[in-house]
Amino acid sequence: MGDVLNLIQDGKLDIISLNELSKKPPIFEEGDRPIWTDDHISKGMLEAHLDADSDMASRKHERIANSCEWLVSRLDLIGSKVIDLGCGPGLYCEELVRHGVDMTGVDFSQRSIEYARSKNEGAINYVLGDYLSLDFDEKFDAALMIYYDFDVLSDIERKRLLDKLNSLLKKGGYFVFDVLTPRHDEAGIETTSWSTSTGGFWHPQDYMELVQRYYYPEEQVKLDQYIILDEFGEATLYRVWHRFFTLRKITNLLKKHGFIVEDFYQNFVGTPYQKESDSIGIIARKKSR
Ligand SMILES: C[S@@+](CC[C@H](N)C(=O)[O-])C[C@H]1O[C@@H](n2cnc3c(N)ncnc32)[C@H](O)[C@@H]1O
Known part of the structure; x- marks a missing residue:
C-alpha cells in the first residue's frame, strides 16, 4: 500500500501529481488502503x-x-x-x-x-x-x-x-x-467520472470522488480506481481489481x-x-x- 498524497502544496492544487495518480497502473498494483477493513468505509x-x-x-x-x-x-x-x-x-x-x-x-x-x-x-x-x-x-x-x-x-x-x-x-x-466472464458488460470498457459529497461512503466529511475504470484486454482484467480528495487536499487512492x-x-x-x-x-x-x-x-x- 502506498502513502496518502497531499495535493495542496504552497497553497496550490498540484495537478501534475493528480495526473500521475490517475494514470493506468501496472496490473494488480495496490492502492493506498484496503477497502474492506477501513474503519469508516x-x-x-x-x-x-x-x-x-x-x-x-x-x-x-x-x-x-x-x-x-x-x-x-x-x-x-x-x-x-x-x-x-x-x-x-x-x-x-x-x-x-x-x-x-x-x-x-x-x-x-x-x-x-x-x-x-x-x-x-x-x-x-x-x-x-x-x-x-x-x-x-x-x-x-x-x-x-x-x-x-x-x-x-x-x-x-x-x-x-x-x-x-x-x-x-x-x-x-x-x-x-x-x-464473472468476459461476456459481462463491464469487460472491455474504460470510463471516467467524478462526483462530490458532503460526507458519505468514502469519507465522513466533504470530499470529491474521481472514478476511473481501466481495462487490460490481454489479461481480461478490469480496474476500478477511486481517488478520494478531501477538503484539505489529501488524496487517497483505492483500487479494486477484477479478472474475468x-x-x-x-x-x-x-x-x-x-x-x-x-x-x-x-x-x-x-x-x-x-x-x-x-x-x-x-x-x-x-x-x-
Ligand atoms: C463482496 S463481500 C461478500 C460477502 C459475502 N460472501 C456475501 O456475499 O454476503 C466480500 C467479503 O470478503 C471479505 N474479504 C475480502 N478479502 C478477504 C481476505 N483476504 N480475508 C478475509 N476476508 C476477506 C470482505 O471483508 C467482505 O466481507
Whole structure:
C-alpha cells in the first residue's frame, strides 16, 4: 500500500501529481488502503450488506436464501462442516445453519465479524482474519466463496488461496465459488467520472470522488480506481481489481491446483450455464488422490 498524497502544496492544487495518480497502473498494483477493513468505509459496507434489497456488497437477501436452499440440496450439505470464506456479516452462515449445516465463517472485517457474532449465540464459529493466511486444525467438507471474491484477488493471491483450500478441505471436498466472464458488460470498457459529497461512503466529511475504470484486454482484467480528495487536499487512492474468467481458463487453473470442476451453472439457483452467460457458478472438488 502506498502513502496518502497531499495535493495542496504552497497553497496550490498540484495537478501534475493528480495526473500521475490517475494514470493506468501496472496490473494488480495496490492502492493506498484496503477497502474492506477501513474503519469508516466498513460502516457503509455493513449497511450495504444488511440492505435486503441491494446487490452492492451482498446479493439481495431473498436470492441468498434461495441459493442456500439450492446448495444444501445440490451438495447434500445437512450435517456437513462448511467454511464461508469472506463471510461478511454472516448472511450465508445464518441461512445455512438454519438448514442444519455446521458453519464456520471467516472475514478480515472486524465490523462485519462483530455484527455476525452479535447475531448468533455460538451456533456459528466466526473467525476474524485473512483467509489467505489463517490455519485451521479441522478439515471441511466444503468451502464457499460467493459473490465474485475469487475474481478480485491478484494472480499471486489466487494461487495462495488454492493452496490454502488444499489444506482446508477433506479429499473430495467441494469448493463453491462464482466468477464473472468476459461476456459481462463491464469487460472491455474504460470510463471516467467524478462526483462530490458532503460526507458519505468514502469519507465522513466533504470530499470529491474521481472514478476511473481501466481495462487490460490481454489479461481480461478490469480496474476500478477511486481517488478520494478531501477538503484539505489529501488524496487517497483505492483500487479494486477484477479478472474475468472463461470456463476453460478456470477449469485449467483449478486442475493445476488439484481440483476438478464437477459442475457449473450460471448462478447458485441452478440456472444452466450458456455460452452467453456473464457469470459462472462453479462446483469444484478437491481430487481424492
Ligand atoms: C463482496 S463481500 C461478500 C460477502 C459475502 N460472501 C456475501 O456475499 O454476503 C466480500 C467479503 O470478503 C471479505 N474479504 C475480502 N478479502 C478477504 C481476505 N483476504 N480475508 C478475509 N476476508 C476477506 C470482505 O471483508 C467482505 O466481507
